[in-house]
Amino acid sequence: MKEQEEQKRMEYLKGIVHSLPEGPGIYQYRNQEGSIIYVGKAKNLKRRVSSYFNKYQQSAKTRMLVSKIQDIRYIVVNTEEDALLLENNLIKKYKPRYNVLLKDDKTYPSLCVTNEYFPRIIKTRKRTNKNCTYFGPYSQPQYMYTAMNLIKKLYPLRTCNLALTPENIEKGKFKECLEYHIGNCKAPCTGKQSHEDYIKNIEEIKEILKGNTQVVSNILKDEMFRLSEELKFEDAQFMKDRYDLLENYRSKSEVVNSDIHNVDVFSIEMSEKSAYINYLHIVKGSINQAFTFEYKIRMNETKEELLQLGIVEMRERYKSTSKEIIVPFELDMEMDGMNFTIPQRGEKKHLLDLSIMNVKQYKLDRLKQADKLNPEQKKVRILTEIKEQLHMDKMPAHIECFDNSNIQGSDPVAACVVFKMGKPSKKDYRKYNIKTVVGPDDYASMKEVVFRRYHRLMEEQQPLPDLIITDGGKGQMEVVREVIENQLHLNILIAGLAKDNHHRTNELLYGFPPQIIGIKQDTPLFHLLVNIQDEVHRFAITFHREKRSKRQIASVLDKIEGIGEKRKNALLKVFKSVTRIKKANEEEVAKVVGPAVAKKVLESLNNPLI
Template sequence: MSAVESNVPFDAKAFLARVTQRPGVYQMYDAKGDILYVGKAKNLKARLASYFRASGLAVKTEALVKRIARVEVTITGSETEALLLEQNLIKKQRPPYNILLRDDKSYPYIFVSTQHPYPALLYHRGSRRKKGRYFGPFPSGGAVRESLNILQKVFRIRQCEDSFFSNRSRPCLQHQIERCSAPCVGLVSPERYAEDTRHAMMFLEGKNQSIADELAKQMEKAASALDFETAALLRDQIISLQKVQEEQRISGEGGDADILAVRIKAGSACIHQLFVKGGRVVGSKAHYPKLSLETDDRALLALFVGQYYLGDESHPLPPELILSDEPEDADLLADALSRQRGRSVSLRTRVRGQRKAWLDLAISNADHQINASIASRKSIERRYVELQQFLQLENLPTRLECFDISHSSGEATVASCVVFDAQGPKKSDYRRFNIEEITAGDDYAAMHAALSRRYTRLKKGGAPLPDLLVIDGGKGQVKQAEQVLAALQIDSVRVLGVAKGPTRKAGMELLILDGAELALPPESGALHLLQHIRDEAHRFAITGHRARRGKARGRSRLEEIPGVGAKRRQALLKHFGGLQEIERAGVEEIAKVSTISRSMAEEIYAFLHQD
């Protein structure tokens, strides 16, 4: 079904009157006939009607709707079918208003030439036409080579090409360094080599414990038969396998899984992906999808998982996806993924043990990478240029200062001042102000006091003033800043307030400039810069407030951790010697304390590092 011709204004009312309520996919086009957006819906009529309501649309959605000249819908038999069709259309048409994942690289595999009397383990990238077994895909060539290196050490399977193998008259260097059993010159029986090959493939399938059990039984059998040479070889294999397991920290949990952690910050997004094969983390990859429409962590995860796995054989589905957040329509997504795989695929967010360690690692990487992306020189320069254009400044601003206030019902009030220069945050210039002698909870008075102390000191000492003073707050806080600057006769500093909009969502902030309320589009680099400095001021104020509050109450931070009583505090302090050493310790080290379980160690670590 389509709307009226593109040269006639789009009649949303007439279009909606004849749209079905069945599940399906809709495609939006502009007046030139170019695709704008592809979406799915359980109820097409209800979903499409949400685009054409009178108010309440996000800024980017409004921009999309203004460009619509034609809408086509395709009815499907179920919501799952709609999801599959949506992902296929997005990959094929690449609409500008959809979040697009660009991942066109081919992934490497480990190939086992099982048709050969003495199979080889080989690195493979490209089409899988040769007869044999393929294991993978692996996230990088390095991950394949690491696995091949392990297999050489433990099982001594050849990794040479057949042409090299068939022309040997004596063992090569790989045999001399105990990385190959030299089947090329008959130094290993076909039966023994076949057994080693089978164990190598079991290793690639994650069946490490089964291999160890089999090798132990074979070693006992060989020793009983007085075949001590074979028993010694099997013993060395068992030891090598145990070392590999210890190095990889498998902790008894095998299997295959992909771990996905998402972070959205200051208009940018990062999804960090860990690949687990046979209980080992074999690699990782960071994705930076472009955010075209307003979205949150759950929606972005759903879109990413759909685009990455559905209809793409180069990304085989593991039996388990471990996610930092529950994606939208999780049951629907799991059903579609299971249908494609032919077996069950589970989506999990609540995990324990080693799986939680993997998820924590992915989250930590996503946090680091999104911060690194925001802090990149190219990104910062672009945002400063957009801020200059927004403020209509003659010169590019090179120094920004932002203030925020933090307290608990008026207790232990702390003001923060953070400074950004052309390279981003300049932490050496950060300052905190303990606010005294004001009415408890009076944020205006606290802001006035902090600004007075800061700019009196700067003016008196002849220190550089900022090009822009950013205030985390609305018109009242901005007025305090203007009064302080006027009293100090500072007229070279512009004041900008950043207030939460009516929805209190990131990207919908109201900016207070020269008494007027303004808004920037959510994709604006200038807005992202202001969000970044505002969030940094908020973080710095909260950490200072908590430290001051804890000191005023005469309590250790350990006393504030739920579940940590006097005996556990005593055991922690006895083991580490002090709070600073506890804060430096990782989860594994904390868990070594006799009274602290692994789960409690994770809670302690999370509490001490929550800022």
């Protein structure tokens, strides 16, 4: 019965697809309850929608979406730009389950110019009053605070919550407060500042917040010259101070030539589950708006598709009228009267680089925040990065690393450390005494140890690692490969850590012939690999020192007459070292081995020749 229902459903949907027009528009997928679960746009509706039902092109997420579709609705529009705008509006209205989700930006502050007789400039996180004028939101609040500090120095505005209506002021309901007496307000509450003068200041503030600082600078300059001609030198000096303050702000905020005016800049960075898009609006060479936001990826959308959504969203939100949009790569997107630029050099390239720098920093900050909340997620992300860099089929949850240690061939040992989910699994560490190799032959030692390790794991049917790392270059990797592939016939990826001329780890080698992957320092991936390398060094060297120390202790005590294995172990168990035995008195040693042997032990150990 279910098969018949499924067949009937697919026939119904394919019938709709077959009759779709071949023009621009948007399409809606609806589930059994009639709810919209996905909204998309298309240059060619028929071609785009039919691609969802092509089994050869379906990802797992697409198959899941298609399995939920019970009906298809569509709206035909005149242009691709209309389709983009309509898609954006419908996604925001219905919030379909399978569309990318724009993360809520309510936490970002905006500046609000209130709709009052004497307006105030306030910081807010809500845009509830349609009659007020809003600037922002500011994803980087330092821009907002810089603008607020400038405004405070240029214009003494009221900060009180009093109802300054003409009637209340005329009745004399208010008195000057401390802000008036320290020069931060001109007391419009008592009529000391006229409504006309106050509103003139508010209009200039709006121009500054829009980025039109040149307009306000010209006003201040003209006013300064007018007052000077009228011989009002104190007032002219006050106006000059304001003019200099604004010019100083302009010189710091201007990032390119002021001829570059009314331009939008966009860039994008991706992670496994999110896309981060930065938007800059440039007015007269200065950054007027700067905002970075995040999309939660739902359906394996491409960079191009997500950037298109971001461009439409930001331009609508900020009411941008820019005719030029700077982007990092070519987009299959047309907007009436718009010119898309991909700069290769010059000041526009500088703007694009600035946008890219901002979006990368935002991505890094978001990932750091996520790592603090969920440390395990950080490990998964690093291991996923290794998987992608080494083109592995699965994440290397189980990593093993080997190292040899000897001094000119004496006391040769080797060590194996195990990392599971990016953390050391010390109970799985193993030490090896080299048995078949004579002399300082690192390659032969590595070959012996790797064979012993994995031959035993196979015999005991223990889990094998996803990745083997050698603390060496191509030679060590080849030796391990010979054992793993030729002798044991296993399929385990092998990588090697290589050092630069200063003996610092800087490359990861993988594959045969080995390919080089440069490792950026101060990245989580670099720290994990160095941690593995340091741990195997520490473990191997500690084991080598222990073995060498035991051999040296044994050789001294073995030379003493009357000391056999049993008495030697008893002495070491009590005194821990030969040095402590030397420092002990005869009675203390006699308690362990008897008076006669104790005398011989102390005489032998304190003999200058020993």
